[in-house]
Amino acid sequence: GENVEQHPSTLSVQEGDSAVIKCTYSDSASNYFPWYKQELGKGPQLIIDIRSNVGEKKDQRIAVTLNKTAKHFSLHITETQPEDSAVYFCAATKGSGYALNFGKGTSLLVTP
Amino acid sequence: EADIYQTPRYLVIGTGKKITLECSQTMGHDKMYWYQQDPGMELHLIHYSYGVNSTEKGDLSSESTVSRIRTEHFPLTLESARPSHTSQYLCASSEPGQGSGYGYTFGSGTRLTVV
Numbered sequence: 001g002e003n004v005e006q007h008p009s010t011l012s013v014q015e016g017d018s019a020v021i022k023c024t025y026s027d028s029a030s031n032y033f034p035w036y037k038q039e040l041g042k043g044p045q046l047i048i049d050i051r052s053n054v055g056e057k058k059d060q061r062i063a064v065t066l067n068k069t070a071k072h073f074s075l076h077i078t079e080t081q082p083e084d085s086a087v088y089f090c091a092a093t094k095g096s097g098y099a100l101n102f103g104k105g106t107s108l109l110v111t112p
Numbered sequence: 113e114a115d116i117y118q119t120p121r122y123l124v125i126g127t128g129k130k131i132t133l134e135c136s137q138t139m140g141h142d143k144m145y146w147y148q149q150d151p152g153m154e155l156h157l158i159h160y161s162y163g164v165n166s167t168e169k170g171d172l173s174s175e176s177t178v179s180r181i182r183t184e185h186f187p188l189t190l191e192s193a194r195p196s197h198t199s200q201y202l203c204a205s206s207e208p209g210q211g212s213g214y215g216y217t218f219g220s221g222t223r224l225t226v227v
Contacts, residue, residue: 043202100157102155107153
């Protein structure tokens with residue numbers, strides 16, 4: 001299948017700092033790019049998403065940017081808090097369909 | 113609160129046994145998916161369905177099968193469990209409607225151990 005690459009695999013920041021996670025995708029037909037947060041013992045939860053006709057979207061401390069030409073998108077978390085600690089996944093649609101390909105995840109640790 | 117339910121949460125079973133992992137959603141979503149999550153947390157698509165009587169295989173080769181007889185129910189069956197099937201299995205569904213790529217709602221997962 002088409003690949004979604006995600007970096008870094010682990011990220012440690014101090015409380016109050018910003019965190020950035022980057023993803024690239026290879027399928028030029030992908031048109032929807034969600035981000036998920038997974039806490040221990042739970043399923044992933046959607047935190048923000050962006051469609052291919054939008055360059056940036058923000059929801060409080062979380063923002064996502066998309067560069068369709070370069071086929072990359074990024075998650076930005078500002079003013080991080082310890083409760084932001086979790087594994088974060090980016091994803092992209094398989095072509096213009098509904099199924100998603102996921103990145104390998106980023107384990108974010110926010111230290112007080 | 114999640115409206116997609118997976119049972120059981122944990123299952124330990126012997127090699128060669130047949131098992132069915134249950135997944136049900138109450139949101140009326142047409143699209144449903146099964147992912148296998150390995151210990152490194154990577155998510156692999158193993159099956160999906162875009163509606164009743166529609167099922168497709170995903171990218172990861174799997175010895176499991178699925179059925180979609182009712183909109184709300186998407187069970188996953190392993191005919192003969194093997195230790196290599198030990199993993200976390202996540203079910204998800206997504207919103208119907210025009211266009212593509214509506215976000216998934218995931219269940220809490222079934223952690224399967226085959227001994």
